[in-house]
Amino acid sequence: MTTALLVVGGLIVGIGVAMGGGCTSGHGICGMSRFSLRSITATMAFLISGIVTVYFVKLFLGASA
Amino acid sequence: MKIIMIALMAGVIFGVGLALSGMVDPNKVINFLDVTGHWDPSLMFVLGGGVITTTLAYQFIFAQGKPLFDDDFHLPTLLKIDAKLLLGAVLFGIGWGLIGYCPGPAVASLGFRPGEPLIVVVSMLAGMLLYRTVAKT
Numbered sequence: 001m002t003t004a005l006l007v008v009g010g011l012i013v014g015i016g017v018a019m020g021g022g023c024t025s026g027h028g029i030c031g032m033s034r035f036s037l038r039s040i041t042a043t044m045a046f047l048i049s050g051i052v053t054v055y056f057v058k059l060f061l062g063a064s065a
Numbered sequence: 066m067k068i069i070m071i072a073l074m075a076g077v078i079f080g081v082g083l084a085l086s087g088m089v090d091p092n093k094v095i096n097f098l099d100v101t102g103h104w105d106p107s108l109m110f111v112l113g114g115g116v117i118t119t120t121l122a123y124q125f126i127f128a129q130g131k132p133l134f135d136d137d138f139h140l141p142t143l144l145k146i147d148a149k150l151l152l153g154a155v156l157f158g159i160g161w162g163l164i165g166y167c168p169g170p171a172v173a174s175l176g177f178r179p180g181e182p183l184i185v186v187v188s189m190l191a192g193m194l195l196y197r198t199v200a201k202t
Contacts, residue, residue, distance in 0.1 A: 002089075003184060005163060010185040011166060012160030014192020019200075021143070023167045025079075026121075027154070028112055033119035034140070041146050042154040049158025054098040057163065059109020 020046075071134045080173040084186025086111040089174045089182075129146050160192075 016024045020042055021065060027046075031039020067092045087093045088111055096105035133139055161167050166174075174182035 001164065001181065006181060006184045007188045009160045009164030010166070010171075010188025011192040011195070012163065013157055013185075014160075014189035014194075015196045016153050016155070016160055016192075017168060017194040018153070018196035020150050020157055021141070022159075022171070023110065023157055025167075025169045026137030029115040029119055032116050033123050036141070038141075038143060038146055038150055040121070042150055044162065045151055045154035046158035048100045049103070049155040050162040051100055051158075053159045053162025054095055055101060058099065058102060 016046075067134060079169065080176070082115075083170050083173045084177075088172045091170075091176075094165040094167075094170075095162070 013023075017026075020027070022028075022039065022042060024043075024046075027036075027039040027042040032043055087107060088093050093105055093107055096103050098106035099105075126132060127138075149164070157167070164185060167190060168186075171182050171185045171189060175186060
């Protein structure tokens with residue numbers, strides 16, 4: 001995992017959690033446990049997005065990490 | 066002061082959980098997202114276990130009317146499922162899929178893994194700051 005990828009990935013994660021108001025802990029655990037529709041939706045969105053991202057990264061680079 | 070000690074304790078428990086469950090290993094995370102390849106379902110059980118625990122705990126503590134160590138609950142109040150939420154979640158998922166780190170594990174890894182986590186944490190903070198700054202305009 002190159003430094004460039006870590007920086008770009010980290011930036012995107014930072015922007016995403018600030019915009020979306022949470023992450024796996026915030027929406028995934030705290031939000032879903034309160035039955036928050038916002039959190040359940042957000043969690044499904046980032047799970048799908050993460051899965052699709054890994055799929056295409058593997059497809060184009062032949063590696064998942 | 067009490068709040069700080071409680072927060073510290075909660076953080077330690079959370080960090081131990083992350084480390085014990087292997088969620089601090091970006092490869093384990095990426096392999097969970099790699100559903101068509103080397104699928105590792107571990108993360109699903111960690112998330113599931115966490116949700117079950119917190120759901121039960123919330124039911125109990127909400128019934129008490131106040132948290133154990135504070136006078137009021139401080140819960141999010143937003144209800145609308147809007148573009149910000151969805152786009153933010155999608156972006157988070159992209160970054161997460163690219164590097165296998167999200168905020169909790171990245172910070173927890175600072176304690177024992179040199180290099181990567183520090184770059185990731187600094188970049189995440191920069192991203193959050195960038196968004197907050199732009200969002201204000």
